[in-house]
Every structure is written in C-alpha cells, then in structure tokens.
Amino acid sequence: xxxxxxxxxxxxxxxxxxxxxxxxxxxxxxxxxxxxxxxxxxxxxxxxxxxxxxxxxxxxxxxxxxxxxxxxxxxxxxxxxxxxxxxxxxxxxxxxxxxxxxxxxxxxxxxxxxxxxxxxxxxxxxxxxxxxxxxxxxxxxxxxxxxxxxxxxxxxxxxxxxxxxxxxxxxxxxxxxxxxxxxxxxxxxxxxxxxxxxxxxxxxxxxxxxxxxxxxxxxxxxxxxxxxxxxxxxxxxxxxxxxxxxxxxxxxxxxxxxxxxxxxxxxxxxxxxxxxxxxxxxxxxxxxxxxxxxxxxxxxxxxxxxxxxxxxxxxxxxxxxxxxxxxxxxxxxxxxxxx
Numbered sequence: 001x002x003x004x005x006x007x008x009x010x011x012x013x014x015x016x017x018x019x020x021x022x023x024x025x026x027x028x029x030x031x032x033x034x035x036x037x038x039x040x041x042x043x044x045x046x047x048x049x050x051x052x053x054x055x056x057x058x059x060x061x062x063x064x065x066x067x068x069x070x071x072x073x074x075x076x077x078x079x080x081x082x083x084x085x086x087x088x089x090x091x092x093x094x095x096x097x098x099x100x101x102x103x104x105x106x107x108x109x110x111x112x113x114x115x116x117x118x119x120x121x122x123x124x125x126x127x128x129x130x131x132x133x134x135x136x137x138x139x140x141x142x143x144x145x146x147x148x149x150x151x152x153x154x155x156x157x158x159x160x161x162x163x164x165x166x167x168x169x170x171x172x173x174x175x176x177x178x179x180x181x182x183x184x185x186x187x188x189x190x191x192x193x194x195x196x197x198x199x200x201x202x203x204x205x206x207x208x209x210x211x212x213x214x215x216x217x218x219x220x221x222x223x224x225x226x227x228x229x230x231x232x233x234x235x236x237x238x239x240x241x242x243x244x245x246x247x248x249x250x251x252x253x254x255x256x257x258x259x260x261x262x263x264x265x266x267x268x269x270x271x272x273x274x275x276x277x278x279x280x281x282x283x284x285x286x287x288x289x290x291x292x293x294x295x296x297x298x299x300x301x302x303x304x305x306x307x308x309x310x311x312x313x314x315x316x317x318x319x320x321x322x323x324x325x326x327x328x329x330x331x332x333x334x335x336x337x338x339x
Contacts, residue, residue, distance in 0.1 A: 004063030005034055005042075005056075006140070007133030009168060010177045020055045030056075031177045038140060040064050065137040077323030080142055085110040085128035091156050092334070093138040095148075096322050103150040106138050108166050109157025114191050115225045116211075118255060120289050120334040121156045130157070132168035139173070151181075153188040154209070154330075160193035160200060170204055184247055191226045192235035201242050209282075210235060212252040214261045215269040223260075236273065244278045255284045255330070256305065258297035267305050271312035281309055281316045284330050 008016070013027035026048060033045040042048075042056045068090060069081040078095045084107075085091070094105040110127035112119070139145060151173065153159040159166045166188070172178040173186060183205040190197060191211045201208065212232065214220035221227040244250045252274065256262050270281070283306055286296040302318055309316040321330070 002061045003059060004133045005030065005060050006063035007131055007136050007168065007172070008034075009171055010175065016056075016060070020052075020059075022052050022055065026052060028177060034062065035172060035178045038145075063133050063137070064141050065134065067141060070143070073323040073325050075322055075325075078142070078144070079323060080138070082134070082138060082141070084130055084134040089127055091130065091134075093142065093155060094323060095142055095144050097144075101149045102144050102147050103152060104139060104142065104144075104148050105152050105155045106135060107155030107157055108135060108153055108159040108162045112157050113161060114158050116191070117223055118213075118257070118286060118289070118292065118294055123289070123291075124334055129162040129165060132165045132172070135165060135169040136172055139179070149185065151186045152209075153186070156334075158191055158193060159188050160190045160196040163193075163196040163199065167199075167203070170206060174204075187249075187251070189253065191224060192230045192232065193226075194230045194234060194238065197235070197238060201238075205248055207249045207251070208239070209251040209253055210239065212270075212281075213255050215266060215273045219261065223257075232273075236277075240277060249280065250277070251280045251282055253282050253284060255286050256297050256302050257286050258295040258301075260294065262297045262301055262305055264308060267308040268312070271309055271314050274314055275312075279315070281314055283316060283318045285319075285321055287321065287324055287330060 005013070010027055010031050013030050014024045017024055017026045029047055030045065033039045039045060040062055042053055042060065042062060045053060065082050065084070067080040068083055071079045076097045080093045080095070081090045082093060083090055089110050091107040091110050093107055096103045096105060107130065109129055111124045112121045113126040114122055116122045139148065139151070153166060170186060173181045174183050184207065187207040187209050188200060189209040189211060211224070213223055217227060217231060220232060239250060254270070274281070283302055285302065286294060288296065306316045306318055
C-alpha cells in the first residue's frame with residue numbers, strides 16, 4: 001500500500017530521500033512542491049529528475065483528501081466533511097469568514113475521549129486519532145485554502161490527546177519550508193491535558209485557549225469528567241508559569257448554561273480564580289444538543305455576566321455564534337458514519 005508524503009516534516013522527507021537513494025537536498029524540493037506549490041501528484045514535481053520521481057511514485061502518493069460534503073450557512077460559514085481514520089468514518093472542519101479574516105476550525109480526532117456533557121463530539125465516543133496528513137489536508141483541501149488567515153484547533157477531539165500528530169501539523173504550518181505561518185495565527189484549545197500541555201507551551205509559540213466552563217471543582221466535574229484527572233487548579237498553576245503579557249495570548253472559554261454556571265456567584269469566583277493572570281474570557285452561548293437538559297441563558301444575562309467580570313478587571317468578550325443552522329457552531333460537530 002502506498003504511503004503519503006503530505007503531513008511529513010522536512011526531517012521525515014529527508015529520511016524518505018535517503019532510503020530511496022536520493023540526495024538529502026531533494027527533500028527541500030519535495031516540501032516546496034507539497035506545501036507551497038500544493039501539487040496533487042508526484043509527476044508535477046518537475047524539478048525532480050524522472051528517475052527520482054519514479055522512485056517516489058513506486059512507494060508514495062501525495063495524499064490530498066477531497067471533501068465528501070460541503071455545507072454553507074446563511075452567515076457564510078462553511079462546514080466540510082472529510083473521510084478520516086477509517087473508511088466510512090468522517091470528521092468535520094469549519095471555515096469561518098469574518099471581514100478580512102478566514103479562520104479554519106480544525107479537527108484533531110474522530111470523536112473524543114473527554115466526554116464533556118455539552119458537546120456533540122464527546123457524545124459519539126472516540127474513533128481514532130487523525131494523522132498529521134489528515135490534519136494538514138483540512139488546510140489544503142478546503143476551497144478557501146489559499147485565503148486562510150488563521151487556524152483554531154477547536155474542532156472535533158482534544159488536540160493535546162493527539163499531541164504527536166498535532167505538533168507535527170503545527171511544525172508544517174509554521175516552518176519556513178512549510179506554510180511559513182506565524183504561530184500567532186494559530187490557537188490551540190484544550191480541556192487542560194496536563195500530560196502534554198507543558199510540551200505545547202514550551203515548544204510552540206501558538207496561542208492557548210482553555211475550556212473552563214465552571215470555576216467550582218464539583219460543578220465543573222459534573223460537566224467535564226476530565227476535571228477528576230486534570231483539575232482546573234493544577235491547569236491554572238501550570239499556565240501561570242508562562243508569560244502572556246506579550247504577543248502570546250491565553251483565553252478561557254466559558255459556555256453559558258442557564259441556571260448552571262451563569263450566576264453572580266460564578267462570575268465572582270471566576271474573577272478570583274483568574275486574578276493577576278493576563279488573559280481573556282470568551283463567553284459562548286450554549287447551542288442546544290439532542291438529549292441534553294442544559295439550556296442557554298438570555299443574551300441579557302450573558303451581558304450582565306460579562307459586565308461583572310469586566311468590573312472585576314477581567315477582559316471579557318461574547319463570542320458570536322456562527323454556522324448554527326448547519327450544525328457548525330461550538331459543540332455541534334459530530335462527523336458521521338456511512339453504512
């Protein structure tokens with residue numbers, strides 16, 4: 001079975017060249033064809049000798065993945081379905097246009113292990129980690145690929161639970177031989193996976209977003225089982241060891257559930273929890289999912305919660321919902337299986 005070049009780093013491509021009896025410098029040429037010229041076949045790599053192209057074609061394909069389905073929201077948001085992990089298993093990717101920005105919301109797993117009760121992805125269970133190729137293909141095979149300005153690892157799955165492949169994808173996105181993006185164009189969202197969070201903070205300069213959702217241990221645990229394994233208190237202790245006063249940012253995501261986490265008590269506890277930390281809180285309206293008793297509060301109540309945090313010195317924004325009509329908004333990505 002042919003292997004894929006897409007998703008390989010320069011080091012991995014050098015190993016491919018060495019194994020095939022080619023000069024190491026050919027790897028840089030291959031990377032240029034893959035990530036800058038974005039070719040779909042090895043035959044298009046015309047500055048490689050015919051012999052070298054034949055050597056590659058004997059064992060490799062480029063590895064692009066055509067979307068299986070595309071849906072467009074009334075607000076311009078687009079949701080793509082890609083076959084990944086296994087035949088008949090699909091993940092979803094969302095492109096969000098906003099004036100001069102085009103942000104890709106990227107998936108890192110098919111399903112998710114974390115079991116957050118408010119998330120459609122978590123409801124479906126875990127079906128596998130995406131390879132670096134399957135992550136990078138999301139960037140390269142959406143229609144808006146060359147117009148993308150930003151990326152958020154906030155799609156299906158917990159990125160730090162698939163850190164090896166996500167790290168490889170980030171390297172490809174930010175390396176000069178790859179996409180050449182500034183890491184400040186990339187945000188990674190996590191529930192607070194302490195097993196790999198330090199490695200992410202130490203070895204990338206990408207922005208961090210932490211899914212918080214409740215400042216009280218027992219109440220957060222009822223929403224997010226991971227609180228038992230990685231308590232928020234420990235996550236914050238680690239985050240406070242890093243400097244977010246410059247260009248790198250940390251954001252705390254806070255989905256608003258009516259009567260559950262939207263009281264003055266919660267706002268005041270959240271402000272105390274984040275005191276002294278240079279950060280931003282993103283308030284997100286809950287998007288109703290089937291079979292859940294959770295509900296979204298009123299816009300007025302969300303604005304009151306924001307005002308209380310702001311008064312306590314916590315920079316707070318209310319995130320606009322995008323793509324809800326095509327099930328592309330926060331917490332609604334579910335992928336699909338075809339029989």
